[in-house]
Amino acid sequence: MKILAIADEESKYLWDYYEKSKLEGIDLIISCGDLDPNYLSFLVTLSSVPVLYVHGNHDGKYERIPPEGCICIEDQIYVHEGVRILGLGGSMRYCPGAHQYTEREMKRRAAKLWLKLFRHQGFDILVTHAPAYQLNDGRDLPHQGFQVFRSLIEKYRPKFFLHGHVHMSYGRNHKRYDKYQDTHVINAFERCIFEFEDENLKEHIF
Template sequence: MKILAIADVESKYLWDYFEKSKLEGIDLIISCGDLDPRYLSFLATFTSAPVLYVHGNHDDKYERIPPEGCICIDDKIYVHEGVRILGLGGSMRYKPGEHQYTEWEMRRRVFKLFPKLVWRRGFDILVTHAPAYQLNDARDLPHQGFKIFLQLIEKYHPKFFLHGHVHMSYGRQHKRYDKYMDTYVINAFDRCVFEFETEDPEKDGQ
């Protein structure tokens, strides 16, 4: 399964210089947040692949301009061709606003998902906006990651953890690829294509 992960900035490669052939072979598109809803709707128009998304901390406009033809997976386990995908959008709370959470509030969201996690026997891909604590995050509160994400990885051992929020343009400490235990970590900033079946997304990714 070939997956296109996107986040934070609208890719000029996919929007300004779009050609339908660029989406050929893509089986699933996953947005990790902070993207123009019209960009997601645009992509959904030109592919038969599902376009999934979680909210970023700047996505309050989705209430007024929803991404047409796309599927919100926040607080859900979405299953595509047998692959279980858990969505937990939002960032650490640093000011009043939508889609921002304290560590305790994010833990409460995860607790409410427990029956679904038991029913689905875990998940294969964790999709968030914020990174995990001390795993490709930053020390300032707005870009600090959540500890509960590490605990989810430690307990359920998903194959992939996709996030956005920390732009790779911020500095070289924010990597595209990482690994925590058995889980491959991908920063979806801009765009990244990978195979779910891969043994090394950094080697095979685009």
């Protein structure tokens, strides 16, 4: 399964200079937040594959202008072709605003998923906006990751952890790819494509 992961910055390559051939072979699109809802609607219309999303901390307008035709996976386990995908959007709370949480609040959200996790026997992909604590996060509060994400990874050992929020243009040596235990960690900033079945992902992610 070939997956397009996106976050934080609309790709001019896809939106301004769109060609249908650029999405050929893509089986699933996953947004990790902070993207224009019209961009997501554009992608779902022209790709004819499911577009899943979680909210970023700047996605308050989604309540007024939801991405049409797209699927919100907040606090859900969505199954696509047998792949279990868990969504937990939002960032660390650093100012008044939507889709921001304290560590305790995010832990409470995760705890409420116990029955879904039990029924699905875990998950294969964790999709968030913020990174996990000390996994490609920043040391400032706005970009600090959640410890509960690390706990979920350690307990359920998903194959992938997709996040956004820490822009690769920040100059903090944020990486596109990392690995934590058995989990491939991907920063979806702007866009990247990967194969779910690829065992040598580090060499092929782009």
